[in-house]
Amino acid sequence: MAEKLLMIALSPTMEKGTIVKWVKKENESFTEGDVLCEVETDKTTMEYEATEEGTLLKILVPEGEKAAVGDPIAIFGEPGEDISSLLNENIEKVKSEEIKSETTERKTVREIENIKAKEAKFESISDRIKISPLAKKIALMKNIDITRIKGTGPGGRIIKRDVEGYSTATVSQATMLQDKLIYVETSDEDRIIPLSDKRRIIGERLSQSKYTSPHFYLTLSVNMENIMENRKTINNRLNEKISMNTFLIKIIANTLRKHRRINSTLLNDKIIEFGRIDIALAVAQENGLITPIVRNVDKKGILQIENELRELIEKAKNNKLEPEEYTNATFTISNLGSFGVDEFTAIINPPASAILAIGMIKKIPIVENDEIIIKPMMKMTLSSDHRVIDGAVAAIFMKDLKETLENPILAIL
Structure with missing residues (x-):
């Protein structure tokens, strides 16, 4: 059948x-x-x-x-x-969905056309009335009829305080423009981009993380001179080059082993300190973001981590990752240094309780032994869930990580 x-x-x-x-x-x-x-x-x-x-x-x-x-x-x-009966069932369902979709689309188009008409009318009126650019924008956003406002600026010009002081009783009861659309220059065409499933899920998950987990942030600057020299020495002896991300992942894993509270999660009324260290690296895709995971990083050598990371990133870029390759990381790294970003704060990737944001390595002057010298410095910012991690605990982890990055020999201790 x-x-x-x-x-x-x-x-x-x-x-x-x-x-x-x-x-x-x-x-x-x-x-x-x-x-x-x-x-x-x-x-x-x-x-x-x-x-x-x-x-x-x-x-x-x-x-x-x-x-x-x-x-x-x-x-x-x-x-x-x-299969005619099954086809007829499907055709009826499709017709019903199309009617619903067309109705929604017509409503959206009408709303946008009405907003544009209001903007055009407003611009026409404002060309004949003395009004400051800022006052004009505020009036447009609040849907205020500027012909009814008496200007108190030079020559009777309407200024910001005139618009803000205008009685709310005279404001149109129509839905205000800012609830419908961000202010757009009328000379440009609107561009409507459908929200992809991936973008929608990313938004939902990160919104839940941001508003459920009370985030706090700690930032430190790290002198990367020694680790860069060590990487150069290793790469000179290998056929394949080891990326900076691989070095960071390995050292962070070793540091997490000493600071288990950073590698933890909140489950109902319990804090679980993970026995494994699974580190995710945020990878940008054309239509979103994905976080491939290197599992049990602390138990792997740097070459194995590099090979796994390279394979995972390639699969991520080609949308070939399996769910088990991007879910349930215990810690996440987001590195925007290659984009020229000095520092930033990242949103925690559940179920983890922390994420480390890495900025670019940049040569800047610093003071060392009362002398100004140039060193390659990198800023890193830890976002932590305050329900699980206290400020002092996060600070000690960051201090230890900084010392290990600046003195990689400490990683073997």
């Missing part, structure tokens, strides 16, 4: 998936374990494997289209089966 092939959750946070490629074609048979199609989730691209044998009778969701978890994406069964 013919059945619907439903979209399943191929990652822990997946709600929708995009069909990247149909490996099996219509009227092609398959057995249990065969790959039917490739699906882009909110994080990566996964293979959808058949759980039983059959024949792919009809593809309902073509390549490039999305389907929510639980929605039918194809029909399978025995060759030659009548």
Whole structure:
């Protein structure tokens, strides 16, 4: 008997998936374990494997289209089966969704057109009235009729205090512009970009982290001269070069072993100090961010870490990471130094309780032994969850990490 092939959750946070490629074609048979199609989730691209044998009778969701978890994406069964009833069910559902989508889209377009019309009318009026640029912007955002405002500036010009002091009783009851759209110059065309599933999930997870976990931040500057020299010495003896991220990951792992509270999480009413050290490195993708993880870093040598990290980054860039390769890190590093960023603060990546933000290595003058000298310095900022980590605990960890980075020989202790 013919059945619907439903979209399943191929990652822990997946709600929708995009069909990247149909490996099996219509009227092609398959057995249990065969790959039917490739699906882009909110994080990566996964293979959808058949759980039983059959024949792919009809593809309902073509390549490039999305389907929510639980929605039918194809029909399978025995060759030659009548699937008209299943097709009619799907057609009715699609029609209903299209009507709903068109209604929403028309409403959105009308709202944007109304906002633009108000902006154009406002600009026309403001050209004939003396008003400062700042007062004009405030009036536009608050939807205030500037023809009713008496200016107190030079020559009767309307200024900021005139607009802010205007009685709220005379303000239009229409929804204010700032609730609809950020102020946009009318000479430019609006660009509407659909929110991808990946971007939506990133937003939800990081918003939850930011507003659930009380973050606090500690920043230190590190003299990277010794570690740069050590890296140069090692790379001169190897065929393949070791990245700075690999050195950082290894030294951070060794330091975390001595400061277990930094490598922990809050679960209900308990703090769990992880026995493993799994460090994630944030990697930018075209449509979001992903954090491939090197597991048990403290037990691995620097060459093994480099090889694993290189493979993981390559898979991340090609959307080929498996869920177990980017979920449940115990600590995260985000390095924006290659983009010329001096320092920044990062949002904690759950379930971890801390994340380290790394800035660029930059030669700057510092005072050493009462002399001004030039050294390659790097700023690092630790974001910590104050429910789990106290300020003094984080400070001691950062101090220890700084000393080890400046004197890498300490890593063997």
